[in-house]
Amino acid sequence: MTAPLTPPHQPSSNDPWQTPPSGASPVPGHEPSHGKEAATELRQAAVITALLTAAGVLLGLLWLWLAPRVPLISDDTAVFLKDSEGEEAVAADGTFVLLALAFGVVAAFAVFFYRRRGGILLVAGLALGGLLGSLLAWGIGVWFGPSSDVVARAREAGKGVTFDAPLELHAAGVVLAWPIAAMLVHLGLTALFTPRDPEPEWAPEASWGAGGPGSGAPGAPEAPGDSGAGAGESVRP
Numbered sequence: 001m002t003a004p005l006t007p008p009h010q011p012s013s014n015d016p017w018q019t020p021p022s023g024a025s026p027v028p029g030h031e032p033s034h035g036k037e038a039a040t041e042l043r044q045a046a047v048i049t050a051l052l053t054a055a056g057v058l059l060g061l062l063w064l065w066l067a068p069r070v071p072l073i074s075d076d077t078a079v080f081l082k083d084s085e086g087e088e089a090v091a092a093d094g095t096f097v098l099l100a101l102a103f104g105v106v107a108a109f110a111v112f113f114y115r116r117r118g119g120i121l122l123v124a125g126l127a128l129g130g131l132l133g134s135l136l137a138w139g140i141g142v143w144f145g146p147s148s149d150v151v152a153r154a155r156e157a158g159k160g161v162t163f164d165a166p167l168e169l170h171a172a173g174v175v176l177a178w179p180i181a182a183m184l185v186h187l188g189l190t191a192l193f194t195p196r197d198p199e200p201e202w203a204p205e206a207s208w209g210a211g212g213p214g215s216g217a218p219g220a221p222e223a224p225g226d227s228g229a230g231a232g233e234s235v236r237p
């Protein structure tokens with residue numbers, strides 16, 4: 001009997017299932033950097049959210065400037081619409097939607113060309129920034145627009161004098177126009193211009209090994225006659 005090649009207390013260095021020493025990197029010089037990339041992407045998403053929220057100030061001022069006014073009139077007893085069939089109130093909502101869609105498209109292009117690789121955090125920052133910017137624009141339009149105290153303004157204007165109604169959104173869902181447009185456009189740009197990952201190359205089947213069948217490689221099928229008599233032995237009838 002021969003002595004074992006490897007002492008029992010020392011694991012073989014050729015064992016493919018051997019657990020690497022603690023603290024050792026599987027591939028030298030290629031330490032995992034997923035945590036650093038996630039932190040960088042989170043910071044970029046926060047910056048995008050802050051910038052888009054600040055852009056809501058511009059959206060609010062544009063809406064205040066371009067939205068049509070709803071004319072009101074008073075007879076000293078009540079306040080009425082001067083034109084009961086007018087569409088100024090709907091046009092104010094439409095103006096906000098068109099401006100928000102434009103802001104969403106511009107924001108999507110800016111974020112895509114800023115970081116072509118994309119990422120779920122960037123898309124989340126794009127959507128959150130668009131929503132906060134829309135809410136801020138809504139508040140600015142209402143705050144700096146005509147006063148919401150219609151009765152006081154009617155008394156100030158006098159009987160039979162036309163004055164503007166407060167600027168407001170009649171459909172609160174229009175604040176979603178900016179984030180939805182931004183996400184859709186960004187998704188389209190990512191699908192069109194982001195290079196796809198190459199297809200993985202599959203290795204040959206391990207069952208055949210390097211020397212073909214019967215070469216003794218792991219997993220290779222046995223050659224006919226190998227399971228019978230040993231090498232060099234003759235088979236007697």
